[in-house]
Amino acid sequence: MLSPERLAQPDYEYLAQRHVLTYVEDAVYQLLENREDISQYGITRFFTEYFNSVCQGTHILFREFSFIQATPHNRASFLRAFWRCFRTVGKNGDLLTMREYHCLLQLLCPDFPLELTQKAARIVLMDDAMDCLMSFSDFLFAFQIQFYYSEFLDSVAAIYQDLLSGKNPNTVIVPTSSSGQHRQRPALGEAGVPEGVEAALFYQCLENLCDRHKYSCPPSALVKEILSSVQRLTFYGFLMALSKHHGINQALGALPDRRDLMQDPAGDEELERLLAQVPGLVPAAAATPEPGCPAPRILPRVGSPWRPLHHPRKVDTESDGSTEETDESET
Amino acid sequence: MAAVEKRRPAGTPAGSFTDSGRPSVSRTAAAVESEEDFLRQVGVTEMLRTALLKVLEARPEEPIAFLAHYFENMGLRSPANGGAGEPPGQLLLQQQRLGRALWHLRLAHHSQRTAFNNNVSVAYECLSKSGRRKKPGLDGRTYSELLRHICRDGQAPEEVVAPLLHKIQCRDHEAVPLGVFRAGMLTCFVLLEFVARASALFQLLEAPGLATIDRRVGQAVLDTLEGALGAGDHATTPACYLEAGSRLGPDSLALAMDRAAAGRRPSSPMAREEFLEKAAALFIAKVKPVG
Structure with a gap:
């Protein structure tokens, strides 16, 4: 209490x-x-x-990125707003590219950095074929992990790199701003050495990290659960597992379970309410033309299909069939 | 609508503010200075200082929600702030005073005794300033009404708290001194928490599916509780708290329940109301009556 x-x-x-x-x-x-x-x-x-x-949680709408990421509550609120506003994309079963999702993000936050969207897409696509189409739920859950635990993932990437290059994990000093290091894919082992790092060792380092990390971390019990179910894993394999783990989603508390993602009567009401606010916003938006952002004033209408973003190759199957790799690692 | 307000027109020079009596402050020149002045002049600085001190005093679990309520209440308090309308009647005034007093009382949990005591004093002052009457002071009627309000909002069943109200109520025409007022409020809040805990305890003991518990087990729990409360009776030393604590510790409680459950004879069930009423009665027996 x-x-x-x-x-x-x-x-x-x-x-x-x-x-x-x-x-x-x-x-x-x-x-x-x-x-x-x-x-x-x-x-x-x-x-x-x-x-x-x-x-x-409506305070983050249309605010600058530095504010949106300033607190865990703001991050969770943004994730929730993103889900509520663009749920219809998932409902329609549309598959979008990374750039298209980025445009959606920029509708809510005009200066949202492309880098973050790219990182989220890497999780879905396992750092491969970056121009692939992704389902809304795949992207959303990967984006959630990347956005909410951003600093934690940067540290994890550094640890992963160190382990990969055979450094002693116990002497690892984690630099907090080492993004980009993990860009290059871990090279496939030269002489039949399996890809990735040993899960148990990886966990030891992460446990240590969770203890002293000043930013939000996923609950370490759940990290342990993920890492103890496999022998070895790659960096993106780990991130994918994090994004698919529904306990982590629950602990974060911003989004509903994956299967309830499309049904949200309360969200429909909220959406109506948010949209009712939009006309008032448009004149204000005129004062801030965003050169980088494609038409921030084209705001969504409920029920209207996504003409401007609609991809010609519409897939009729369920939304989760976006990438084969995605389904394989489902836990 | 909130979002509209918060939209920051980045880069647009804020126009001149020649409206209303305020001095028009140009944002471009000496921005920081003038902004500070502006905040001081319109009273934001002082307002936020007071609000933050309240937050620190009460240490609420969710400070942002606390602040939202705080300002909401402040807005209601000063009808000058938009709440235009005809002057409220005597009855409405009384309601407003009660609402304000309740709000102050709930700002801090009673376990934070200093903050709680401060708030009790403020609430007392709120209620004492009664309208046109010359004599300041709180009468028994208002005090009793406040107690009833608190109990009603505390979601404790009426019959459970009724004996307490009976015990600590004052007569309608009596003047209520601050000491009595404070004791009454504290007792009331503690009882509500006690009942909430007892209710949680009942839920633990509840047989799945049935809304009742085994009478013998329930009685054993109540007896243990009574024993623990009795331990503090004569002694004023801190040791009695320890003794009470140990009697309610998991071991002795479990032992008592075990013993009760061991007797295999079928027993009648005990409903929630009965359990709560009996538990509350143990507590209320300890309360000193007013007057």
Whole structure:
């Protein structure tokens, strides 16, 4: 019922852990940006609505990337918003490319970096054939892992590389900004050495990492579960397993189970509500033309098919049949 | 609509603010200075300072939701902020005062005694400033109504808390001093938590499918509870808390339940209401009556 440790924390630690100051600062920032409105609304009402929207998770809509990734709650809210807004893509069974998913992300967050979308696509496609089509659910769950645990995955990539090159894992000092290192695919073992690293050793290092990691990590019991079911595995094999693990999805708490992904009556209502907000947004959007983003004002309408993004090669089968590799590693 | 407000028009120079009496502050010149001034002038700085102090005092599990409620309540409190309308009647005023007092009381959990005590004092002040009457002070009627409110919102069955209300209520015309008020509020909140825990305990003991528990097991649990509460009776030393704790420890409780369940004779079931009522009665027996 209560988590008593919060009562014993020093003030600053308590505020930092719950990101209170992040939101208070942002609220003030928003207030300054909207000074004209304040005279109409009143400051208390502004703060009430701001903090309520943070609770509801609608505060991240159309915000800049640096804010969207600032707290775990913002990340989870963004994932949820992405799912709710574009669920129809999955419902229609459309398969999209990485670039098309990136456009969808940019509809919600105009400066969303391409790099993150690419990384998520690598998980789905196992770092292969990057222009392949992906189903909505495959992409969504891979994207969830990549986006929510971004810093953790960077560290994991570094550890994986070290293990691959035969360094002693116990002396590994994990650099936190080593993205890109894992880009090159691990070369297939020269003389019949199997691909990947030994799972048990890998787990030892990850357990260590989870303990001292200051960013969010997946629950280490679940990581153990994944790694103890195999002998060896590759980096992308591991990420794929993370993204498919429904316990991890549950622990993260942003998305429903994979099988409930398309049914969400509450989401339909919410979607209606969000869309009702859209007309009010359009004039404001005119002030910020985003050169990199294709037409941020073409916003989705419920029920309308995805003409601009619709891929000519429509596949009628179930959405999960996107890539063969994907299904193989289903646990 | 919230999103509309938060949309940041990046790069657009915010226009001039010549409307209303506010000094028009140009954002481009000496931006930081003027922003700070602006925040101070419209009272944001002070407002946030107070809010954050409240957060730190109460240490809520979910501080953002807490802040949302905090500001919402603050907005309701000052009708100048948009809540235009005819002046509220006497009855409505009374309702508002009660609502405000309740809100203060719930800001901090009662286990955080300092924060809780502060809030109790604020709530007391809220209620004491009653309208046009000259004499400040809280009468028994308002106090009793507040108690009933708390119990109703606490989701404890009425018959369970009724004996407590009977015991700590004051007469309608009596003046209620702060000490009595504080004790009453604290007892009420502690009882509600006690009942919630007892209800959780009942759920654990519940036979699957049936909404009842075995009477002997239930009675054994209640007896253990009574024994533990009794241990604190005469002693004021901290040792009695330890003794009570040990009597309620898993070992002795399990032993008692085991013993009760061992007797194979069939026994009648015990319903939730009965269990809660009996458990609460143990607690209420310890409460000193008012007056």
